[in-house]
Amino acid sequence: MALKPVRVSQLNSYIKRILQSDPILGNISVIGEISNLKFHSSGHVYFSLKDEDSKVSCFLPAGNVGRIGFQLKEGIEVTAHGYIYLYERGGSYSINIRDMESAGQGDLAAAFEKLKLKLQQEGLFSQEKKKSLPVFPYKVAVVTSPTGAAVRDILKIIKQKNDVVDIMVYPVLVQGPSAPDEIAHAITDINENHTDVDVIITGRGGGSAEELWAFNDENVARSIYASKIPVISAVGHETDFTIADFVADLRAETPTAAAERAVPDTRELREYIDSIYSENRRNLRMLLEDRKKHLQLLDPKAFGRDLQSRVAMDHMRIENIMEDMTDSIHSMIRDKKYRLMLLKETLDGADPKAILKKGYSVITDENGVIVRDASALEQDQLINIEAAVGHAKARVVSSGKDK
């Protein structure tokens, strides 16, 4: 049973309603190659998406252009997200685009995120599993292209900084289909057959996302995780993050930075050691001097001298006491002698004989009694005269009171 004929506009309106109410067509992603790219002065962008067999018109409103994270170019493959829109008046439909991405880029980014999430959940990025770098490595292995900028930078920096460490360049392809396996194998091989290696640097110089892709490989990530030797990743520039960077024990921003981090500065170390050495020498010499002085103090000769001077002091002391005593006894005797002499003089002064010497005489009566009153003498009485020299007997002629 056919419907009665409808007008064109009715048809288009009907189709539009059908198209725009369809859940799939209302939110669809389409892969295709850009062609007939036109940038309208209004800011809207018009182009076609095509594959080998078909094409479809696309409309990118000016308001959505800012979202697109890449340069729109004729011929590139993109994935467009949007909905189907019918242009009633022309009876043609187009994709009204909300967002768009470069197809290859989208795949890579998705794969990257997927692998990153998977390995993260397995614990390959866990901080506790990270090995610390050796303070003084004797051998560094560099897993990279032997002709790239990275190996040149790494060798230059290490040689500048450190004249002790050995460097083993383990040549691998760092891009192309076989690169991931070569890198993974190299890391495993070093762990098995070059056990004297203390630290591994793996990486490459800057490049496009595709060129760095080997370092987003799962096998590379697992070989780094399994490595017993610490691994430093050094891929591209500071802004480039790869899976290898997340797994590595240390992520260096660039190959140059990796070299800086891998080895210590031997010149600085030598200076440091020299300073310790001379400080030790200085301290030891001081200690020795100190002990010598100490010993000198304990030298028996010096000790003996001290003792002798002590004895000498004691000698002097008893000498002084003795002298003092002798002085005392002498002065005591002298003093007594002096007093004796004074007494003698006094006695001498009182001796009657001393008066006689002055011309006086002592007269005594016959009984020897000193005559003190001459008037008491009688006539013819005998008296004794004693002068300073000699004596005489005499007879009193007369006597009386005063003349």
Added chain:
Amino acid sequence: MAEKKSFEEVLKKLEEASAKLKSEDISLEDAIKSYEEGIKYYKECSEILEKADQKIETLTK
């Protein structure tokens, strides 16, 4: 010597004798006695020091 007295002991006696000798009211007789004692103690002290000196000399040779 019957008993060995230390230098310090003998020195103390010497000093005592000296002090006694110098006291104001000592009799001559006591003074002479003190002086004789002093000489005796002085000789003892001197002897001890002499011996010490010799010993040091011998030990530090």
